[in-house]
Amino acid sequence: MQNLRFTDSILAAFARIEGVTAARSAVPTWWSSPCANVVPTLLIRGLPFTGTTTEKA
Numbered sequence: 001m002q003n004l005r006f007t008d009s010i011l012a013a014f015a016r017i018e019g020v021t022a023a024r025s026a027v028p029t030w031w032s033s034p035c036a037n038v039v040p041t042l043l044i045r046g047l048p049f050t051g052t053t054t055e056k057a
Contacts, residue, residue, distance in 0.1 A: 005053065021040045021041040025038070026038050027039055
């Protein structure tokens with residue numbers, strides 16, 4: 001599993017939101033196995049990604 005790392009202020013990223021879906025998806029949390037966040041998909045232009053992390057088996 002890979003995670004993308006972005007390096008931008010969350011406020012700056014939210015200022016560039018161009019779209020939000022009506023549909024919501026449950027995204028599991030890593031800190032509590034029976035929990036999930038139900039969130040829309042966001043279109044954020046110009047979000048800079050600087051690296052990835054990998055989960056070790």
